[in-house]
Amino acid sequence: MTDTADSAARPTMKPWIEAIHAYVPGKSKGSDGRELVKLSANENPHGCSLLAQEALADIANPALYPDPDSTALREALGAAHGIDPSRIVCGAGSGELLHGAVQAYAGPGDEVVCARYSFSLYPLLAAKVGASIVYADDDDHAPSVDALLAAVTDKTRVVLLDNPNNPVGTWLDRDEVARLHDGLPRDVLLVIDHAYVEYLAPGLDDGGMELAAQHDNVLVTRTFSKAFGLAGERIGWATGAPEIIGALNRLRGAFNVTAAGQRAALAAVRDMAFVRKSCEENLAARDAFERQIAALGNHGLRAKPSEANFVLVLFEGALSADAALEALAEGGYAVRHLPSQGLPHALRITIGTREQMGEIAAILANACEAAA
Known part of the structure; x- marks a missing residue:
């Protein structure tokens, strides 16, 4: 090209894409480059099922594409949950499916509603399709059905509810979730994100699957x-109505779940004893940690009661969340600070082993004394 204007031209990004701040994962290293115990991403400290590990090690031919429909996995999930496999779609993490749900039903000029403190991916999902994210008011940091319903307008197309909630850890029961659904217009999609549902105590169920x-x-x-x-x-x-599953199948990536992933997940579904053991260990470590934080209440520390595999600790005294974050890093632990989500006074701490949580509580106690 010789024309100056043409030579300066370049593809123009959509303005709603340019405005996106990319998702920031939990840190695993200190500012000095040291590897820290990573309790910032809500991973399982107990690893995965031995059956899943064996399945990952046994891939017959990695040169071949995986089953594009994850057929065996969908059948196993259907059998485990009493669902017709045709009403199940698998994705590259639930994030791909959440993105598909918003992409299918919302676009420029539309609104997507979620609680003020929700999974940090949610505003990105709306931004990617040019929709506006609308935050419903919280109830002491937790989601509120009344506030969610009050935030719905004639522009609302999707309501996103993480239940249990991330990063707060609270949970809406069956009656509250039903009340939310009953209060929504029939043309608004309610997405119930069950990323942490296995951690609910036995017998608890929000009725989402029904x-x-x-x-x-x-x-x-x-x-x-x-x-x-x-x-x-x-x-x-x-899982959902055939029309919604059809929309997600249109949007998901081709061959989106790897052969290794399908085999590992299939084995994991068949080893629910591992999941139950992990959840029992999580409950014991979480309850003990919440009691240890309660003992620091005179220093202004407060733990939100959690139904997940993390605890949100609020710093409302002399010890700030920034100072606590630094003390924990010096002690060898990475946790999640949340100023970008409007929680500069909070740390989300993944539940590790009982020993690790005891060490974290001791570090925080020492930091409280130093700040007093």
Whole structure:
């Protein structure tokens, strides 16, 4: 080209894409480059099922594409949950499916509603399709059904509910979730994100799967990244009405779940004893840690009651969240500071082993004394 204007021309990014701040994962290194115990990403400290490990080590021919429909995995999930496999879609983590849900039903000029403190991916999902994210007011940091319903307008196309909630860890029960659904217009899609649902105490159920089976405007997403311990393989799944599943199948990547991931997830579904053991260990370590934080209440520390594999600790006294973050890093631990989510006074701490959580509590106690 010789024309100056032509030579300066370049592809122009969509303005809503240019405005996106990329997702920032939890840190695993200190400022000095030291490897830290990573309790910033809600991974399973107990690893994954031995059956899943064996499946990962036994890939017959990696030169071949995987089953594009994850057929065996969908059948196993259907059998485990009493769902027609045709109402299940698998994805590269639940993130791909959450993205597909928003992409299918929202676009420029539309609104996507979520609680003020929700999974940090949610605003990115809306931004990617040119929609606006609308944050519903919180109830002492936790989601509120009344506030979510109040945030819905005639522009709302999708409501995203992570239940249990990330990063707060609280949980809406069956009656509250049903009340949320009942209050929504029928043309608004309710997405119930069950990333942490396995960590609920036995007998607790928010009724999301039933809503997805009975209604045309409910999608439930789940993941193998948390309790199943397969975060590195990126496997998620979702269930809902045939029309919603059809939309996700149109949008998901071709061959989106690797052969290794499919085999590992299939083995993991068959080893629920590992999941139950992981959740029992999480409950014991989490309860002990919450008691240790409660003992520091006179220093202004407060733990939000959690139903997940992490605890949100609020720093409302002399010790700031920034200073606590630094003290924990010096002690060898990486946790999640959340100023970008409007929580500069909080740390989200993944539940590790009982020993690790005891060490973290001791570090925080010492830091409280130093700050007093």
